[in-house]
Amino acid sequence: MAPIEAKKIIIDTDPGIDDTMAIFVALRSPEVQVIGLTTIYGNVYTTLATRNALHLLEIAGRTDIPVAEGSHVTITKGTKLRIADFVHGADGLGNQNFPPPKGKPIEQSAAAFLVEQAKLYPGKITIVALGPLTNIALAIQLDPVFASNIGQIVVLGGAFAVNGNVNPAAEANIFGDPDAADIVFTSGADVLAVGINVTHQVILTDADRDVLASSSGKFAQYLCKILEVYFSYHHDAYSTRGVYLHDPTALLAAVNPALVTYTEGVVRVQTSGITRGLTILYNKQKRFEEVTEWWDKPIVKVAVTVDAPAVVKMVMERLMES
Ligand SMILES: O=c1[nH]cnc2c1ncn2[C@@H]1O[C@H](CO)[C@@H](O)[C@H]1O
Numbered sequence: 290m291a292p293i294e295a296k297k298i299i300i301d302t303d304p305g306i307d308d309t310m311a312i313f314v315a316l317r318s319p320e321v322q323v324i325g326l327t328t329i330y331g332n333v334y335t336t337l338a339t340r341n342a343l344h345l346l347e348i349a350g351r352t353d354i355p356v357a358e359g360s361h362v363t364i365t366k367g368t369k370l371r372i373a374d375f376v377h378g379a380d381g382l383g384n385q386n387f388p389p390p391k392g393k394p395i396e397q398s399a400a401a402f403l404v405e406q407a408k409l410y411p412g413k414i415t416i417v418a419l420g421p422l423t424n425i426a427l428a429i430q431l432d433p434v435f436a437s438n439i440g441q442i443v444v445l446g447g448a449f450a451v452n453g454n455v456n457p458a459a460e461a462n463i464f465g466d467p468d469a470a471d472i473v474f475t476s477g478a479d480v481l482a483v484g485i486n487v488t489h490q491v492i493l494t495d496a497d498r499d500v501l502a503s504s505s506g507k508f509a510q511y512l513c514k515i516l517e518v519y520f521s522y523h524h525d526a527y528s529t530r531g532v533y534l535h536d537p538t539a540l541l542a543a544v545n546p547a548l549v550t551y552t553e554g555v556v557r558v559q560t561s562g563i564t565r566g567l568t569i570l571y572n573k574q575k576r577f578e579e580v581t582e583w584w585d586k587p588i589v590k591v592a593v594t595v596d597a598p599a600v601v602k603m604v605m606e607r608l609m610e611s
Pocket residue numbers: 305306307308332373376419454455460461462485526535536
């Protein structure tokens with residue numbers, strides 16, 4: 290039997306402590322081949338996201354993987370960005386003051402890289418989008434066939450029928466660029482949204498962190514250095530005893546789709562007002578009298594359940610390998 294070809298993935302990322310976990314888990318997942326990282330603002334500004342992405346690949350010994358720098362502004366050229374340094378530390382990596390990386394990003398922009406790779410491997414590439422969706426929306430605008438060329442876009446974002454984490458309406462990645470998110474959700478691409486309604490079920494506990502700390506694995510050791518800021522933020526902001534594994538859950542949904550179940554419908558994003566960033570899924574159960582903003586838009590997938598113990602187990606096992 291021919292060996293199963295590893296799924297090609299590009300991680301669009303704003304590292305970020307949980308981004309770091311997701312990137313490391315991806316590099317330890319034989320089911321996928323990471324063919325590039327593209328960077329975006331969110332947890333940090335884009336320049337720092339690029340620096341951190343290069344640094345993480347150097348830590349992992351994977352400088353063969355290209356990093357393409359993404360947009361510094363929103364899709365509407367907005368420069369007033371919301372940066373979650375209070376969740377990840379000022380450097381995005383738990384205030385560790387790591388030395389600057391030796392490597393450089395490639396010349397191509399993130400959007401151009403995404404377009405090129407989707408053309409090279411039509412239907413074969415999965416984008417795992419861990420930050421605001423500006424780069425993906427730019428790729429959609431750059432190339433009219435990008436949405437059909439791309440295999441799947443797994444979006445870590447949205448708060449479907451639950452409160453957000455920026456405010457009661459909005460989840461951070463969608464709030465970061467709601468216009469871009471609406472472009473992606475209505476593009477016709479195969480989109481799977483993994484929202485915080487799902488990722489808030491996946492918790493790495495204080496006890497799990499102790500187990501990680503006892504591992505001599507390179508990734509486990511590195512993570513234990515940077516996790517403190519993420520844990521203390523969660524202890525202050527939520528009453529959970531542990532941290533949410535947002536980005537690793539989305540990544541593992543791409544690695545093994547059987548870890549989540551999903552429903553299908555049309556997703557629109559509120560782009561203005563007090564509910565800016567709100568994600569609303571129309572489940573197609575009612576035929577409305579009126580023509581709505583949802584009616585003629587393509588269907589996407591929205592995750593509804595996750596096998597949380599399996600996700601935590603995979604994250605732990607893969608991070609603890611030496
Ligand atoms: O409270 C928060 N505010 C802003 N960003 C957050 C918060 N909690 C987690 N994240 C970051 O945003 C994504 C999930 O929404 C995750 O990538 C996480 O790192």
